[in-house]
Every structure is written in structure tokens, then in C-alpha cells.
Amino acid sequence: MRCVHKILAIIMSSEGTEPEAQEQNYQKYKSLKKYQEAVDCLSAAADECQQTSNVNLENLISNCDNCVGLVQQLADKEDDRLRKFALQQLLTSVGHSLGSLKAKKDQLNKGHEPYVKDATSISTDNAADKHKTQRKLIVEDTIIRKGSISFQDVAGLTEAKEILREAIIMPIQYPHLFTGGLKPWKRILLYGPPGTGKSRLAQAVSKEINSTFYCVSSADLISSWVGESEKIIKELFHHATQQEGRSVIFIDELDSICRSRSSSEEEHTRRVKTELLRQMEGADNMASVEKIFLLCATNRPWELDSAFLRRFQKRIYIHLPDREARKAILHLNTASSSAVFSAEDLDSFADNTEGFSGSDLSNLILSALYEPVREVQKATHWKETTDGKFTPCDESEPDSIKQSMRDIQPELVQPRQITIQDFLKALCTSQGTISQAELHKFTEFTQKFGHCG
Template identity: 40%
Template sequence: MIFEMCNRFQLLRKTASVSTPENVFATFDSSYIDDSVLLKYDELKSCLLQVVDIFRNSEIDTTLVMQLLVHSQGLAEDIVTCETNKFYTEVMYQTVHQLEWQQRTLMEMAYKDQALRSTSGVNSIREHSTSLDSEKTARRRVIEATRYVPSAGGLETVAGLAETKKLLHEAVFLPLKFPRLFTGGLKPCTRILLYGPPGTGKTKLVNAFSVELNVPLYSVTSADLLSTWVGETEKLIRELFEYTRDQAECSVIFIDEVDSICRQRTSREQDLTRRMKTELLTQMDKCDKQIFLMCATNCPWDIDSAFLRRFQRRIYVPLPKEKDRMEIFCIHTSGTSLSLSDNDWKMLLEKTDGYSGCDLVNLISSALLEPMRDMVKATHWVTTHTGQIKPCASNCPGAVQSSLCDLPADQVVARDVTLADFLTAMRNTHRTISSDDLSKFESFTAKYGQCG
């Protein structure tokens, strides 16, 4: 029984040297014992003793038993977040699951056992079960809504990041494509963390990768988990993993801004936060070949060490290098008339060192608008040999004075984009990543990650 197990380990926590009947331990170091943890063990034991006493009576108060089991589960989850001994933590994980099983069993008994205290008690449990089913259905609807529907191509639409793509290919693509190769000691990496400055393409990379893999992708943010189901975050997390685990094919779960839900644990954090973290840790441990968990963060140093340890690959997604920046320029200026020499491109690439992919996209958008701004201000126009109308200087041969609004919309064209347009745009579109931020990422990568 859970009571017996809890009693045994509560005694273990109080004893400096213990030997169990199963010889699990030879010695036990009590130098680090936390009194607050001992109190939780005591309270958990007390709750389970009450459950035992209730079942010894001829009349069973089902409602009270349910309340005690729910409270006991909460205590066991709290102990998991506080306990520092790995063995005891695992025991408490098992305790949590056994308490969940007992709650389900109790509800089933309410339907089958006619010797329960009263019909009203059975009806109450039936209503409670119906309510739980409806909540579960609602949560599954939320999960189904997070399934990513590709609206773009695969990895070819993501500029640069060749090394990051290579690492993801090894960690995710190969295990899914050739599962028989990953046997014995060769295990697939089912938990991957992508980290790096904002705007480097972490989310876009995961979305594009799901297209390449041709597997379902359930993309959620911390806001989806924290605000959609206030007070039931841990249930939604559990349901998310169980739902994808029940699917016939492999699935990818992507949690963006994961640092918001797995920050470093403190003694002052709320009970809801502790339960949420406990549930996510539990589900991460259960990830297998059926589920690939991919997470992204801009602040990897804020993640609790217990979570960080569970990510088998921690991949740094850096700022685009010169070659990558050139590729971004080519992709986002495709279909636009440019007038830049090789030296112009060289200067532009040098001046955009330190820009993120998102910074570059904003810069390009602003630069491409410069010819449009000139057209709005233009007062003189000339008609080309192809019948197109372009803005020109007032002394240009054949110039006609007019405003943009008075010209036929299907004949007006903008001038080519030049280096000057990009330099003008740079005065208002700056890099958003500081040198200090980059130093923090480099320091973190040296300790915990690998560069993509």
C-alpha cells in the first residue's frame, strides 16, 4: 500500500543509517535534511492513515476519501519539487501515479458497488466523473487547435543556420526515418532545446523541420499553457503528452518561450507553479520514440537545472553570419529591382554585422519602401519606351508635372532600390541584440550547449 511505502520512507528521512528489508540502502546521509520536507512527509502519512481508517469502517465516506486522496497527491507533488535525493524523488513520482489510480478506481467503485453509503453519494461521484470527462474533452479541443498546419515550405525557406540544421537532422530526422538503426546503446534524442537571441529563426526552423519530417507538430507557447486553463495547467500539460502519445504516428511537441514555465525553483513560488513544473518534468522523463519534445527560449540561463539536465541536446541558434545575411537579403528582395554593385553589397554586409534575422527583415522592408516614399513626394514624371511612368527631376527631357494620385495606377512603377535606401533605413532600424547579450549566450554555450 502507498501508506506502507510512505511510512517507510518517512522513517528513512529521519534516520541517519538505515537498511530496508529489500536492502535498497546501506547508509543514509541525514546532514542535508530539510525540516519543511519532513513536515510534508508527516502530513502525507497522516492523510493516508485517515484513508486507511475510513476503509476499516462499514460505512465509507466517498467524498472525504476523494478529498484526502487529492490532497495527498498535492503533497506528494510538493515533495518531488523539494526533495534532493533522486531515489526518494522517484518514489514520490510513483506515489503520485498510484494516488491518481486510486482516485480513478474510487470513481469506478461508485458505479459498481451497491453497498456504498447512499445513492446520493454515488450520484455525486457520477456527476463529478461526467464533469471530468467534459473538462478532458475541452482540453483535447485546445490541444487539437495547437496542431501546426504548414503554410510554407521546408528547410529551404530558412536562410542560413546550416550547422543547426545538421544537428537537428542527426537528432530528429534520422531516428524518425531510420528507427531500426537506433537500437541498443544508440538512442534518439527526444528532448531538444533551441536557444539564442530573439529573432534568429528558432520557431520558423521547427515549423520548417516539421514539414520536412512530415509528422504532426503541436506548437504551444507558455501563454497557451498558463492562461488558457487557469488552475489546471498541469492537467493540460499531462493531456498534451498523453494525447500525442496515443496517436498512431510519431509527433513533435514544440513549446516556445519554455523559460516562462520552467524557471529556477524558489521556496516562495506558488503551489500551482510547483505542480506545473513537476508535471512537465514527469512528462519529459516519459518522452520516447513516439514523442519528440522541442523547446525554444531566449533566456536559457533562467531555466531550472532539473529541466536543463533533461534536454539531451541544447543547441545554440546564433546570429546570421555574413553568408547567411546575404542569403536573407536574396530571399526577401526576390522580385524587387535592385541597383547595387559588388562593393555596395560588401559594405551592406559589413554594416549589418550583429543584426538578427528579424532585424534584417525589418531593415529590408524599410529600405524597399524608400522608392515608394519618393513616388509620393514626386512632382514630375517621365514615360519610358515601354509605356511605364517613373518619377524624375523637373529638368529631365519629357518630364510632365503631376501628382501620384492623378496618374494611372497600372502604369506607375518605382525606381530601383539602391545602397542609399538601405543606409537610410539603417538610421531608423537598429540591431536589437547588444554585445553583452551575445557574451551571455557564448558563456552559456561554453558551459551547457553546442553551437548550431
């Protein structure tokens, strides 16, 4: 598009396009008017191309089409060789773009690429294959391999883990148990405040099973091209049904694409929701729906459309960690630091962190773990340990050595062991991020629709 603007700028700045010439020669005035109309069409098309979403393909094609017609008329009547060459170059450039846009439109409307004759003679078969390959690559990029997180690495949430074992793990490991009227759950929604472990639970599921696990976000499903998002969703579920055994699709931040429908929302948004609902119910292949388990997570369940809520057989509230879970989180996050805490220390930590989410606690613990490192940087006196390393000490201690950290070889610097006091100190600058008003909304939703995990 930039090269097109440059070509038009050259043409309009050439001799014979000044206002005086318009008055002297009506034909030149008409030509100048067509030049301006072509610029306006091209500018409108360029503005549309800058859109990151909701691109109006019809408007884009219309502007390019009008520009081609105007430029063709100008080229036919132009006698100046330089201008005629520039107009022909412009015609080739816009014609190429127009052909691509029409091919894209036909692909979205009919599912295949028509033959479009333009300067580059676009190959329709190759274009169709390219788009199909791109959708397949998008889906395959969401597949994650077994991670290192297991259910044992997720503190608390005992009931949620049990439900996920019943819904996903047991049907895969013991399929003979689920016969007759007993069928495994197909769709489960995890909801709760941010940082409570919803995504971590999903990662743990991927380690526990030997089937294909898709981890999807709204960014993976939404395309700026109208109609392409629905095809990506369809490709995701189709790809999952082609795998051996039962596949698991995890969609995080579901509220970003499944908010309540309204009369004011855009048509393409409504089509995306409709396609996802169709795939959840196995509209294309009822037999294939048995091969897919859908696990979704959201921080704002009350914003979900009621049609989506109804389709989840279990809606599990992933609440803030309770007292015992907070102690377990402390153990998990300090396991590699060789820190030892007494029962009183753990009670003190649990008492002072009520209302913290799992993410809040992780940040608090990380801040506390930094305390010995901060002391190392400021230390002025050191003592040598039995293994030949140096650790900070008080200047009153026997055999203390006055020096800074820079005077010691880096590999010999040894910070002190972390204590519960470091956590209490970190609490002075750390607060929970979940308000009581938010918790009240989750409680109300759970009473109406949910199941406490």
C-alpha cells in the same frame, strides 16, 4: 454575482433597516448584521472570481458556503413576502454557483465530478466530459499543418539544421538506420537572442516531416484553475503518443514556465514544473517516450531550472547571423522584388549590419523597400516606360511629365527599382536590438552548457 449584489441592495435599502430600527428592535439588528455578513462573504467571493490566475478555490467555496448559510437563516425568519422572495432568489443563485465550485474542486482532486444537489441538479458525468473535451481541444489547437517555410528559407545556422535533421527528420524517414545502441535525440533546446530564427527553425521542421507537429506556448499550458495546468500537460504528451509515427512537440518561450525553482514560489507553479519533468522522462509510459521528440526554445537559458537543462540532450546556441548569413537574408527578403545587387553591394550591406539579428535585418529591409514607395508619393515629375507605366524621374530628364501621383491611374504607377543606397539610408534610422551585455551572457552560458549552432 452582479444579480446577487442587486438583490442584497434591494433588501438592505428596504424599510426597517435604518439605524433607529436597530436600537428599537434587537432582532432586527441581528438580522441586519447577518445581511452585512452575507454581503461581506459575497464580496470576498466576487473579488476572488476577478483573479486571472492562482484562484483560491477553497476560499471561494468557503465564502459562498457561509453566504448560503446566512441567507437560509434570514429566509426562514423573514415574514415580508418581497424580502423572502428576494432571499430565495439569492439562495438559488449562490447555491448554483456553490454546486459548480464544489464539482470543480472534486474534479481537480479526484479526476471526476461528484453529484452535487443544488437548484440546477448539475450532471456530474457531463461536467467531467466537458472538461476532458476542453483539454483535448486545447491540445488539438496546437497542431500545425505543413507550412511554407523550409530549411532553405532559414539563412545560416548550418550546424543547427544538421542536428535537427539527425534528430527529427532522419529517424522518421530512415528508421532502420537507428537500431541497436544508436538512438535518435529525444530532447533539444534552442537558445539565443530574440529574432535569430529559433521559431523559424521549428516551422521549417514541420514542413520537412510527415508526422504530427505541436506548436505550444506557455499560454496554451497554463490555466487559471489550480490543478488544470498539470492535466493539460499530461493530455498534450498523451495525445502525442497516440499519433502514428514519431510526434514533435515544440514549446516556445520555455523560460516562462520552467524558471529555477525556489522556496518562495507558489505550490501550483512547482506542480506544473514537476508534471512537465515527469512527462519529459516518460513517467507514465516509458515506451511512449520513444515516440515523442521535444524541441524547446528560449531567449533566457540561464533562467531555466537545472533539472530541465539536464534533460536536454543537445543545447544549441542560435547565434546572430554571420556575414554570409546576413547576405543570404538580404537575398531571401528581396527575392520577389527583382532587385539585383553586385558583390560590392552585398559586402557593403554585410559590413554595416554587424550585430543585427535576423528580425532586425527583416525590419531594416522592409524599411528600405518602402523608400521607392515614399518617393512615388512625393514625386512631381514622371516618365513613361516602354510598357505604358509611369515611374518618378528628375525634372531635368527629357520627356519628363509634370504631375502628381493622383493624376495617374493607380495601376499605371510604377516605383523605381530598389538599390543598395536605400538600405544605407534605412540604416540611419535602424539599429540592432541586441546589446553586447546580452551577447556576453549567451557566450558564457554556451561555454558552460551549450553547443554552438
